Amino acid sequence: ETGVTQTPRHLVMGMTNKKSLKCEQHLGHNAMYWYKQSAKKPLELMFVYNFKEQTENNSVPSRFSPECPNSSHLFLHLHTLQPEDSALYLCASSQDQLPTQYFGPGTRLTVL
């Protein structure tokens, strides 16, 4: 198990539901990331937070809403998702946005 934890590990939701993914890092890092991994596609960077401030939003639809209350916690709030949003959502952290990132185990999301 790494120093980055994610909950829940699996989530099934309907298109009208609202849910949140949680990520917590115990490594003392100050940068956190959300990635999306869809079947047969490369990892896609969604959001980057550095010192709780969002520094990057890779043209992600507004139905995904990130929240970073402090350097150790990162949330991804989900609402009115589409079936094509079904994927593995990975959280990562690093020190000062250095390229060595530590990944969590991911949340497997299925949208019905």
Add this chain to the structure above:
Amino acid sequence: KQEVTQIPAALSVPEGENLVLNCSFTDSAIYNLQWFRQDPGKGLTSLLLIQSSQREQTSGRLNASLDKSSGRSTLYIAASQPGDSATYLCAVTFRFTNAGKSTFGDGTTLTVKP
């Protein structure tokens, strides 16, 4: 456009065989290159990180090389074992992008048969 390509997409070998996974990238101006392992439905585990100034890194049975001029990296796995079965991802941080933003390849799915 900065891209990362991994070949082959899938590889199946008998136990004990030495093997090489390939990663190519389109821009030689990189900060570093990282190899990850991903087990089915799981997150990523960092295997080896090669800085731009380095030619190779070794960890146990793994050896990663970097040739920036040709835009290539290889991951060599010696004496493969069934426990090595996983998807191997190559990630490149290009120098002239936002720090921390890595570009990932599609991965090579390795199966080592007992």
